Amino acid sequence: MRVVLATYGSRGDVEPMAALALRLRELGAEALVCAPPDEEFAARLAEAGVELVPVGESVRSLVSGPPPAPSELPRRAARLVEQFHAAVLAAAEPGGAVVATGLFPAVAGAQAAAEQLGARFTCVALQPTMLPSPQHRPFEYPMLPYPPEVTDPRELWELDIGTMNALFGVAVNTRRAAVGLPEAANVRDLVLTGRPWLATDPLLDPWASPGEPGGGGEGDGGGRDEGAAGAAWPAVTQTGAWILPDERPLPADLSAFLAAGEAPVYVGFGSMPLRDPADAARVAVAAVRAQGRRVLLGRGWARLAEVDGAEDCFAVGEVNQQALFPKVAAVVHHGGAGTTTTAARAGTPQVLVPQIVDQPYWASRVADLGIGVAHDGPTPTSESLAAALRRALAPGTRGRAAALAADIRTDGAEVAAKLLLG
Structure with a gap:
């Protein structure tokens, strides 16, 4: 058929x-x-x-x-x-x-x-x-x-x-x-x-x-x-x-950055273009550094990029998030269904900065489950994002995220295929 x-x-x-x-x-x-x-x-x-x-x-x-x-x-x-x-x-x-x-x-x-x-x-x-x-x-x-x-x-x-x-x-x-x-x-x-x-x-x-x-x-x-x-x-x-299973290896330069210090905080907005990507990157880097963490920027359609060339910040393009997210301390993102699910599967705390459509819904779900934090509004300041990150990086949030990860299902496509052909 x-x-x-x-x-x-x-x-x-x-x-x-x-x-x-x-x-x-x-x-x-x-x-x-x-x-x-x-x-x-x-x-x-x-x-x-x-x-x-x-x-x-x-x-x-x-x-x-x-x-x-x-x-x-x-x-x-x-x-x-x-x-x-x-x-x-x-x-x-x-x-x-x-x-x-x-x-x-x-x-x-x-x-x-x-x-x-x-x-x-x-x-x-x-x-x-x-x-x-x-x-x-x-x-x-x-x-x-x-x-x-x-x-x-x-x-x-x-x-x-x-x-x-x-x-x-x-x-x-x-x-x-x-x-x-x-x-x-x-x-x-x-x-x-x-x-x-x-x-x-x-x-x-x-x-x-x-x-x-x-x-x-x-x-x-x-x-x-x-x-x-x-x-x-x-x-x-x-x-x-x-x-979709992803078996792609992480790029060598990204792997080297990950191995060079403590787990960084990943910040990426996926397919969301931002009005001022340079300012968004500055805000994100300042908020993450305020937690004493290194920063990993996902360029995405927002085109986020390093702000000052410092060694604690690295930018990456298209990458296997299924392999990456278990290696980071937290994931800051827009709240798309796919990114939310991937971070949840990884057992990694999340900070959602919702922009449009269903993203506020996913932000509320992550907050309700206690596996992350919903930022209030689509345009964070370094202070508001830092406050959200402090809560996401707390031991209780990480523990709940890790505990929930094992119960996220991975057989949805198989279920759908059998329903279609059954």
Whole structure:
């Protein structure tokens, strides 16, 4: 069977799909990934032996450039729907399967292609705030804020239907009509389907089905419960996080830096571009030095770099974080799902400085679990980051992080592959 995996987003959206592709191939299926054409994504998938079908424009160039004008958003959404519809339609087969995540218009394009072909479609969320639940609020788009007096998540998720229709309804329905598919009055629930998957660790992210007190586990979605205004909550299947094994050795110069002294504090913001990377690096270095620690800067899309050439600071580019994080004293990062999970698996304390979308959620989870600290706000000062680091480096935090690490699951991609092929 051929399985087409589609995503448009940052590395945190692409790498999990490569992990699933590998597991599918091990079980005898044919799998390929439709994803952005960024060179680093192509290189990572090539290293894993996964076929990439490049779709759309570079995500890095998109997020690193000036933000688009609001008037540009409908055109960009329509383009993504069209591009992913065309790519998945060409790559998938009738009776096969399509799995999609990432930006909503890309998922909608993949869903339309699967429907047109008669292929099975699964929408997967790599973070929980994408999925309707009475336990949390929907993501709020700045151009369409929710009324401040509405605070009940159930009411907000009902309003979210109108928000998604306003932002993406024309793009989705125009494409559907053009290829002979019926238009949808509720594009959000059409694309999410009634049974989406959640590819997150159930310990870090305990999904609670409506009406149930606990979190979800493998295959645990419960039934479809009634939300506000009679809407049905989706029956979510939580598979565990999809982790791509990384066997790459650490660079020799990085290994030498690690061996030259006490474990450093790693600071990196992954795929997040920052307005003032030079100032962010200065703040981070000062905060870490205040703890008597050496500093390891992850350049990332923020392009962090050494600030003064001192021997206690080192900057590294793309690196195997699975191998690196167990060797550092703490991880300061933006709060992406992948980085959060990798640091948790390493048993290393974390300081999360959340920037956008789901990152505040992961910051709150790390703080609630006691395995790290959530920084208050996206732009730390050297004093505020130093205070957060002091708490993260405390023995109690390190002990809790180490104790929790053994319970982080690593079989999520295997679980998902078996569900797809079973």
